[in-house]
Ligand SMILES: [Zn+2]
């Protein structure tokens with residue numbers, strides 16, 4: 001589907017996924033993802049929701065309408081489980097809490113990133129600049145790439161979590177038995193949730209049916225985000241859910257097959273990275289320019305370009321941890337295949 005056709009197509013409907021469980025699509029402005037699914041769990045005490053949407057009036061209105069279709073309202077929300085701190089998931093959490101008094105829950109690894117990312121970003125921006133030079137970003141693109149994520153800060157109503165949810169914990173949702181599965185990679189504190197009664201996996205951005213989640217190396221991503229992500233894929237094996245409820249695209253069946261596809265995708269990316277180095281391409285930037293993307297490299301701009309280079313870098317880091325390549329530090333760093 002072309003971008004134009006996609007932006008004209010309507011959002012999916014608010015749906016009752018199972019008795020007492022609803023999916024509410026909330027629009028994301030100017031993104032090809034178009035919407036995030038907020039999942040609403042009915043309880044005797046009021047609704048609990050997983051994720052929220054961006055902090056825009058349109059998103060808040062869509063969430064309010066969706067909750068009304070589910071027979072409830074934003075004011076009645078009791079708890080907000082946030083899968084991770086990206087703006088399309090966490091952005092509206094503060095406003096929902098303000099309207100309802102609900103608690104907001106995050107994994108501690110993502111809670112720890114809030115101040116640097118959304119409140120006092122100048123130090124983080126400096127570290128992004130250093131990393132961009134290390135990855136080989138051309139001088140003329142440096143400033144715009146360094147600031148590429150600043151516009152989205154307006155789409156986040158910063159809120160401290162009231163509840164920290166760790167791996168294996170069961171957040172309070174009366175009548176439900178959700179358990180958290182910590183799946184770092186796409187974000188260091190990403191959480192999936194397992195719902196055993198209906199055998200549902202709420203997968204956030206960790207596993208989507210068609211697109212592969214971006215796993216960028218950046219100053220807040222930890223030492224080996226792609227290695228973390230691949231281990232997090234294994235963590236979901238064997239649950240064998242009847243259906244997967246992702247945060248974008250659409251619900252799907254066949255989780256184990258999708259996990260295998262995602263792992264295979266990254267093995268192919270590793271091969272691309274190694275082939276580039278062996279062909280004499282040595283900076284993360286130039287390696288990224290040689291990798292296959294969904295559109296030509298010269299049409300990948302701004303934040304997307306930074307994400308792509310960060311993705312190349314996360315493959316390099318994972319290969320380094322595996323002992324396959326090494327980084328000769330510099331501006332830019334030079335990557336070498338060991339044993340060649
Ligand atoms: Zn995300």
Ligand SMILES: [Zn+2]
Pocket residue numbers: 036086088089205247248
């Ligand atoms: Zn997302």
